[in-house]
Amino acid sequence: MFTTGSKLLIGSSVFAMVAAVVYGVTQNEALGIVGLVSAACALAFLAGVNVWAVDSNLSAVNATAVATSEASDDPPGASIWPMVFAVGAAAVLLGLVTQQSIFTIGIIVLLAAGAQWAVQAWAESASNDSTTNAAVRGRLANPLEYPLLGAVAVGSIAYALSRVMLWLSKTNTIIAFVTLATVLACIGFIFAARPSVKRGAIGGVLTLGAVAIVAGGVAAGVDGERDIHVHETIAADAALFCDSPAEFEIDEGASQTVSTKASTYTISLTAAGNLVFDVPGPVDAGAEAISLRRSNPNNIVFRNDSGEARRLTLDLGPAAVEEGVAAAEDGHSADGGDSADEEHGDKSDRNLTCTSLVEDGGAQLITVKFDEPSFAYADDAQAFRFYVPGTDAEIDVVVP
């Protein structure tokens, strides 16, 4: 019989080993893994010493029980766990030379099989009564087995569902899961309305459903995910997007990306086509140049009241030239077929950043940072200025 102390040490050792595996997979950092594995080994050693020195000496733990019980003298029964243990060991060896994931799975299988094997062997020797032995085993193992198996089952179903979701088209995904939710609700309603339905029938239906979902997930996983479109971003080709008044894919729903915080500056494009800015305090509001700080993220809200969709662009000076990089790629044509790089290709040598195309009445936040003062570009008339492509509106920026 394991004493409470031994259970604590064994549990702690297993926990430390699981933590080492989880840490290793997620962090991939040696020092933490070494520490956790060392802790697991130390705890396992202490557990072994405890089992050998204390737990094996049943007479010392419960002399009366030993004197009055009829210890089992049957040979150990057949067990599947040695085979599973061997599979785990093989997976560990295989994983060492192939993939980390196989190694991780092997470690988990090895630990689980070893624990089950040990518990079974220990329970079979508890008494000559197999029913009692089974109860003893269940009392020790079930509190661990049920939550773990439940988590594995739920995780498998959820993962299978996610595979199916990624396999179906967007529209079919909605239809499929609305249907699935409806079916589940109906089944639940039927079971609730008819308490006389046998438990076996309920279990059968649920098992069938779970198997169907997992099978669907496997099939969907094998077939692969649907094509998921990656949206363009301004950072991908700022020179192309920022100097164009045309609409690109990145401009969809621009105002929905506004995270307007309090206490920021505002630059507005008026109906008259002028750029004006608003800052806390009356003195420099509306001046010809806006003063922004160096080496500091400046949050600015661009508000478009011009009557047309417009973007706000900031020219930060000449871009660093990278050898072999094309000025602007084809394929980013605007509505109507005019390619923006044809119209504004001369801006590709500028370091630009901008908002998305903001519809009339909309607003969007742009965060800009200046690493150098504006006097570093005193000879460059275009540097450090906000402008609106397609209009003459512009405003200079002074960075002290």
Next chain:
Amino acid sequence: MTYDLNMSHQSPTTKMQAVETTTTLRSVTSSRLVRTLVACSLAALVAGCATDAPQDTWQPKGPNSQMINDLDWVVFGIAGVVGVVVFSVLAFAIWKYRDRGQPIPEQTHGKPALEIGLTILPALILVGIAIPTVGTIMDLNETADTECIVNVTGQQWWWEIDYPVQDGCGGIDEPIVTSGQMVIEAGTKVLVRGTSRDVIHSWWIPSLNGKRDMVPGRIHTVRLEADEPGIFAGQCTEFCGLSHANMRMEVIAMNTADFAVWKSNQTQDYVAPAVGSLAAEGESTFISQCSRCHQVDGLTDSNDELIISRPDQNVWSGAAPNLSNLMTRNTFAGASWDLLSKQCRPGVWDADPSTIGAAYLDGVTETCLNEVELREWLRNAPAKKPMYADPELLEETDGLVRGMPYLALSEDQIDQLVAYLLERK
């Protein structure tokens, strides 16, 4: 080891002596405790009488701090009356109904009139306090009538102060950048627009207004106005790292004419040191050792190209103080140390309002320079002001330093730099 706390085996005489000893000890301990409490209370009381207390919140020097001060008296007055009444009733009840062996009186439950009254009364008191409080807060947040804009930016562990181009402040045609000391015109409503480059800091000049947190990515405002010329000390009041206590600042208020001179001084063209002078050697040393982070406007390299500092590539906050006019300031290193020697400092800091502007404008001369501490700073800045000097601690900032690093300058280089910096006016 076991201690026998049981006195049952002792003789009656011994027991009596032990009891007396214990009583005496308790009496002595109690007496010491009372004396300590009285001494601490007196010390706290006497501290309130300090005259040399530049950060005293009870000495307003401008209309904004005066508003806060006026509100304080209202709130403390009401709170004082409430406190006196509550503690008086409590003391009376404790004394009147103390345990004298009398039987416990009949216990009753519920006095609706009293309970409702004791709910309404505090609510009315809070409303009474809220009315002037909200009014004061709204007045302090007013920006429409301000006449001068000054930007402040906090970073570990100093304040950058810049004056944007504006019609306010008597007109500013080109930006002015300084640090540690904000110069304003007395009697002018100044709007401080503050933010931070790294962590949250808090701007507080107690004599001129309350605190305002400076938060990265946000612009927070606070009004400042000084009734008359003077120097008003302040300190960062939001814990911001290792040298939080060394992150200080001052506001220097001067009259209109002096302020105009100060603005003009800050925008003077760069004057290179005389060829062959020690300061000229200092310029070379500055270019090789300091200009990566510190900007000196107008400084050029051997190709006559402007030298643009890139603190963003070297410092975690992305900024280092602009040293173009270092010697027009009175302090350095986050206003933690004086640039003026102990002999010269009182001539500026203790000057009366009519002469303080002119005294400040004199700047730091060779005879008044606090050379000892400036040299210590150049020799090993992290030893003077804690700034995460341990290289291992720079891993989390990708090697970018916080504050000024140890530069391993030779004594000759320090001599050269001191001579060069002394000319930065």
